[in-house]
Amino acid sequence: MGLEGIGARVVRKEDKRFITGRGKYTDDIVLKDTTHGVFVRSPHAHAKILSIDTAAALAAPGVIAVLTGADLAGDRIGGLICGWMIHSRDGSPMKAGAHPAIAHDRVRHVGDQVALVIAETKAEARDAAELVEVEYETLPAVVDPAHAMDADAPQLHDVAPNNLIFDWVLGDEAATDAAFANAAHVVELDIINNRLSPNPMEPRSAIGYYDPSEEHYDLYTTSQNPHVARLVLSAFIGIAPEHKLRVVAPDVGGGFGAKIYIYPEETACLWASKRIGGRPVKWTSERAEAFLTDCHGRDHVTKAKLALAADGTFLALRSDTIANIGAYMSTFSSATPTYLHGTLLSGQYVIPAIFTNVKAVYTNTTPVDAYRGAGRPEATFIVERLVETAARQLGMDPAELRRKNFIRSFPYQTPVILTYDAGDFEGNLDKALAAVDYAGFAARKAEAKARGKLRGIGFSSYIEACGIAPSQAVGSLGSGVGLWESAEVRVNPVGSVEILTGSHSHGQGHETTFAQLVNERLGIGMENIQIVHGDTDKVQFGMGTYGSRSGAVGMSAIVKALDKVEAKAKKIAAHLMEASEADIVMEGGELKVAGTDKKLPFFQVALAAYTAHNLPAGMEPGLKEGAFYDPTNFTYPAGTYICEVEVDPDTGKVEIVQFVAVDDFGRIINPMIVEGQVHGGLAQGIGQALMEGVSYDPQSGQLLTGSYMDYCMPRADDVPSFKVDHVTTLCPGNPLGMKGCGEAGAIGSPPAVINAITDAIGNNNLSMPATPAKVWAAVHAA
Amino acid sequence: MATISLTVNGKAVSATVEDRTLLVQYLRETLGLTGTHVGCDTSQCGACVVHVDGKAVKACTMLAAQADGTTVLTIEGLATGDQLHPVQAAFREHHGLQCGFCTPGMIMAAVDMINRHGGPLDEATIRHELEGNICRCTGYHNIVKAIEAASAEMAGLRQAAE
Numbered sequence: 001m002g003l004e005g006i007g008a009r010v011v012r013k014e015d016k017r018f019i020t021g022r023g024k025y026t027d028d029i030v031l032k033d034t035t036h037g038v039f040v041r042s043p044h045a046h047a048k049i050l051s052i053d054t055a056a057a058l059a060a061p062g063v064i065a066v067l068t069g070a071d072l073a074g075d076r077i078g079g080l081i082c083g084w085m086i087h088s089r090d091g092s093p094m095k096a097g098a099h100p101a102i103a104h105d106r107v108r109h110v111g112d113q114v115a116l117v118i119a120e121t122k123a124e125a126r127d128a129a130e131l132v133e134v135e136y137e138t139l140p141a142v143v144d145p146a147h148a149m150d151a152d153a154p155q156l157h158d159v160a161p162n163n164l165i166f167d168w169v170l171g172d173e174a175a176t177d178a179a180f181a182n183a184a185h186v187v188e189l190d191i192i193n194n195r196l197s198p199n200p201m202e203p204r205s206a207i208g209y210y211d212p213s214e215e216h217y218d219l220y221t222t223s224q225n226p227h228v229a230r231l232v233l234s235a236f237i238g239i240a241p242e243h244k245l246r247v248v249a250p251d252v253g254g255g256f257g258a259k260i261y262i263y264p265e266e267t268a269c270l271w272a273s274k275r276i277g278g279r280p281v282k283w284t285s286e287r288a289e290a291f292l293t294d295c296h297g298r299d300h301v302t303k304a305k306l307a308l309a310a311d312g313t314f315l316a317l318r319s320d321t322i323a324n325i326g327a328y329m330s331t332f333s334s335a336t337p338t339y340l341h342g343t344l345l346s347g348q349y350v351i352p353a354i355f356t357n358v359k360a361v362y363t364n365t366t367p368v369d370a371y372r373g374a375g376r377p378e379a380t381f382i383v384e385r386l387v388e389t390a391a392r393q394l395g396m397d398p399a400e401l402r403r404k405n406f407i408r409s410f411p412y413q414t415p416v417i418l419t420y421d422a423g424d425f426e427g428n429l430d431k432a433l434a435a436v437d438y439a440g441f442a443a444r445k446a447e448a449k450a451r452g453k454l455r456g457i458g459f460s461s462y463i464e465a466c467g468i469a470p471s472q473a474v475g476s477l478g479s480g481v482g483l484w485e486s487a488e489v490r491v492n493p494v495g496s497v498e499i500l501t502g503s504h505s506h507g508q509g510h511e512t513t514f515a516q517l518v519n520e521r522l523g524i525g526m527e528n529i530q531i532v533h534g535d536t537d538k539v540q541f542g543m544g545t546y547g548s549r550s551g552a553v554g555m556s557a558i559v560k561a562l563d564k565v566e567a568k569a570k571k572i573a574a575h576l577m578e579a580s581e582a583d584i585v586m587e588g589g590e591l592k593v594a595g596t597d598k599k600l601p602f603f604q605v606a607l608a609a610y611t612a613h614n615l616p617a618g619m620e621p622g623l624k625e626g627a628f629y630d631p632t633n634f635t636y637p638a639g640t641y642i643c644e645v646e647v648d649p650d651t652g653k654v655e656i657v658q659f660v661a662v663d664d665f666g667r668i669i670n671p672m673i674v675e676g677q678v679h680g681g682l683a684q685g686i687g688q689a690l691m692e693g694v695s696y697d698p699q700s701g702q703l704l705t706g707s708y709m710d711y712c713m714p715r716a717d718d719v720p721s722f723k724v725d726h727v728t729t730l731c732p733g734n735p736l737g738m739k740g741c742g743e744a745g746a747i748g749s750p751p752a753v754i755n756a757i758t759d760a761i762g763n764n765n766l767s768m769p770a771t772p773a774k775v776w777a778a779v780h781a782a
Numbered sequence: 783m784a785t786i787s788l789t790v791n792g793k794a795v796s797a798t799v800e801d802r803t804l805l806v807q808y809l810r811e812t813l814g815l816t817g818t819h820v821g822c823d824t825s826q827c828g829a830c831v832v833h834v835d836g837k838a839v840k841a842c843t844m845l846a847a848q849a850d851g852t853t854v855l856t857i858e859g860l861a862t863g864d865q866l867h868p869v870q871a872a873f874r875e876h877h878g879l880q881c882g883f884c885t886p887g888m889i890m891a892a893v894d895m896i897n898r899h900g901g902p903l904d905e906a907t908i909r910h911e912l913e914g915n916i917c918r919c920t921g922y923h924n925i926v927k928a929i930e931a932a933s934a935e936m937a938g939l940r941q942a943a944e
Binding site: 014020022028030183254256288378503507673675679682683715 | 821
């Protein structure tokens, strides 16, 4: 390992601009003649739009235009789409209702956009938005997914009777039910996986610009995947063909899934720019708008059960889930509760029979889509809560019950589609047990008791499928796009290198880790490597960053392109040094003839490629190679998390006194960055377990958690320092042996926390978020 | 409308602003100092923290008109030329930032925290003092480490100077 190569703790190249205030986020960009857009939003959860009077707003100072859903429909702009087709158990396709970028005749959630006011300044646009008169006929609303299919529930979309979008199943129902019928023990749980708001700290923002002279559009937007945005805006929404649309995602301040989707606001700004004659239209979300319009996550209501033999061997698992999709189907909303969820219900265990049924329903709430972990946290919560509960019910040690049922040989075909390729689940568990000092827990519990505190310990042995993923596989499961990644390596004549990647960095540190890979391969200093991403004019195509895929898929594409560069460089070097190509080795930035002292520095070979004065016969000049990489399987990070808590029985306050995370991410490029990803994921998972929860008024459908005064974000004082360690089994499916690390923390941690609290208080009936009030009530109900 | 004159990052500036203009809007939109960020609308997140007359202030919670006659320091003015402030350097060294959006406010709050307390800060103090700054990426682990290290370094520098 070199100082800057694979495995080194290199400080980040991108940090300099961020710590000096010189990052360039979308809202920081000011184009000439920019206008400002403000959306008029529905104050009702469900209503018919009877009329919209824009006259007073249009007459207000500085106002350029007030655009409505009728204008949008008049220009034949298509609706937003859901890009993953799910079929119900009866074979029928999912029932997706129309989703116009500006509501036309009906609003379906508080915050639904009904008009776009464009003015010279943001203040003028905001003032004028107050003057838009919308006449509504309010309708009854439903927000609780458990009641969305009730006979008397209000109907959201005519195409989806009973608000049912799909009724999806996976696994062998007969075998599963038979296993339950013959089981010595059955453990059952009712689970609500609480609804969350992703809350990247940078609010969403968009600048749409139509240039009439070129008949060309630019969109600057807070996106995790600008190429997918361009594809959807072109091919489906129909604003402009792809060659007439450039999408730029500059510095993006966090995503966590919420910035994957193609939203109404950027669609409207892009379209509106042409409507007003070709001036840029800029919109930046306020935090209150973000709570109303950024896609939420989770929101599952589940009945789950686990069947065990008398000795604790797992026999079968069944779950029945209602998944809240919200008012409209967001871009990947159908994939999250199905193929990203049901497929993970085997956990780390041999479970011979598994069956799951997921009913996805519309409600009068903000759309729900993938949020960090996306379906996998919900699956992990089911499995790990069931296992912990079983250990208690059977009087077994929770660590040993897990160990007894771990999968030990690979590849392992689960009953729910996936084939796990590698792992060392016992290794993870043992390392975590040592780190937490499990043997000393009983003494710590007794000591806490003497102080009047209830101490508990909880486990979570998670596995997830990420590095999303093989195009053929996801296509067969309903994905509308392939999920490969692209890369281009441009070696300049002076030997510096630009890497163009379809991955997008919004905090992950790609500018550093991707450069470390190039340093490792070509021996070039980090200062001579530039990572280019986030601009569809520069990078030809890419699928973006989500599902922990930038390492396993994005970097693999770079490896493939580097292979081609190296092969050509070797040919040139062999020619220049009059040696056999087979004898050329590349080491430390030099091309050497093995067994001799002949060598050429890489930059001289690069220069030779461009001067083209002396190249092998027939070789094209230049040194630039591209590659597309499509994996053959997902990658399977797995780990064991152990949480130790102290509960104050008088107040219900939970203190996390220890949190140990042992993860197997395969090959790690930069341990510092990987640890940072784990820390952040853990805080989000602990946030879900203890503090966070989106809440709606059940009658009016009003969002009750619409600001940081009401939605409880984890602060520095709410989370501990973490003990993070690794076990390494290489992923056999990609050239670097990498697995994804971005989501693990958020996937594995919630059940560890809840298992720890319920262990401490001796009452297993506790839902997330486990606020002090709920914990206090559970303590005193026990 | 109000006419204001103040010093921002060592430079004298003056302008006529609407009464309702927030300090953060004036910094970002009029002066183009976009390092100060807006992450919420309820004075909770702290992405907009700057120093006004040497004290940490949420620039979304102060009118530009109120800043008349003051001296304002933003993230852009914290380093001395190419020489990073010890807190900036510590955030980089300890990986105290990921997406970078909360970072300017975090750093300005941390500088203020260290100035107020003097001496090296312990973890509990740092975590408590960070209640007005939200980060969604780092889980705070490395932010705390960075501030710990910077506070120790700055205490050492002060001692050496005395």
